[in-house]
Amino acid sequence: MKIYVFWTIFALFVFFPISLLVLQSFTSPGSLTDVSALGWEELFGRRRLLEATGVSIVIGFFVVVCNLAIGLSAGKALALYDFFGKTVVDTLFVMPLLLPLLAITFGLHIAMIRIGLADTAAGVVFIHLVPTIPYSIRIFRNGYVSLGKRMQEQGEVLGASVWRTFLDIELPLLRSSIQSVIFLTFVISLSQYVITAIIGGGSVVTLAMVYFPFLSSANTSLVAAFSLWFALLPLLFYIGAEGLLRLFPYQRKVRR
Known part of the structure; x- marks a missing residue:
């Protein structure tokens, strides 16, 4: 039923x-x-479509990589280790989700102007970490809590180094968490419009900046085609990331 x-x-x-x-x-x-097929023809006739798509993929890729690095390390520390101020640190990691994102963006915009990151792709990648990092840390923290500390201890008892333990034990068992972070992070990064416009200053044009003005268009076929194109990118990115995960040594089947 x-x-x-x-x-x-x-x-x-x-x-x-x-x-x-x-x-x-x-x-x-x-x-x-x-x-x-006029909707699709008009869509691909847009001069900045493919350029914005490429920029969005590149920015999303670096945002995902940063989220994996920061989320794995911070999530592991919060899940498996006890240290002074742990509760405070855990709360600070969640603060970007509780505070208005625009308030954080305007504050960081001033700092980025001073250090030269305003109107650059690097600045856009940095600002996209604000709404994505809290989710990544939470996902990996829950993953490490489920994994437990004894799995690491088993690797150490068998003589594995910290690096080998991470590669051969932690990463395979955290694969579902990694997949969730990759997909969620890329979707959030791809959909950011306002903070990208503020930090990018119009110099960094992503797909969201091209897409959202079309929502008021009377051409329903064009809007539908653009919506499908917009939704297809996270799926293709996830498939590509899944292919890379299968290249890891622990994913290969042993031939007998």
């Missing part, structure tokens, strides 16, 4: 909306029967 409920909910809230969006993108504006 539960499986039928699940597929019913999936069909109503996922399959049908996406199918309607696909249908709208391949028909004329205001019609669902007149087949036309």
Whole structure:
């Protein structure tokens, strides 16, 4: 019975909306029967589309890498070690989610102007860490809590170094957490419009800055095509990241 409920909910809230969006993108504006690819042709006719897509992928990639590095180290420390001020540090990591993001952005914008990061891609990557890092730390903290400290101790007893323990024990068991962080971080980074416009100053044009002005367009086919293109990028990025994860030594099947 539960499986039928699940597929019913999936069909109503996922399959049908996406199918309607696909249908709208391949028909004329205001019609669902007149087949036309004008929406996609007009989309790819936009001069800055591919450029903004490339910029978004590059920025998202570096944001994901920074989140993995910071989230793994901070999540491990909060989950497995006790130190003075741990509660305070844990609270500070969550503060960006509790404070208005625009207030943080305006404050950091002044600092970035002084150090030369304003109107640069590096500054955009840095500001995208503010809404993403708290989630990454939480995800990896929960992953390390589930993993426990005894798994590390087992590796040390068997003579493994800290690096080997991390590669052969922690990373394989944290794969689901890594996958969650990669997908969530890229989606959040891709959807940032206001903070990207403020820090990027119009010099760094991402897909969100190209996409959101189109929402008021009367061309429903173009909006549907743009929405599908926007939603396709996180999926392709996740597939690419999954392919890289499978290249790790512990993912290869031993041939007999």
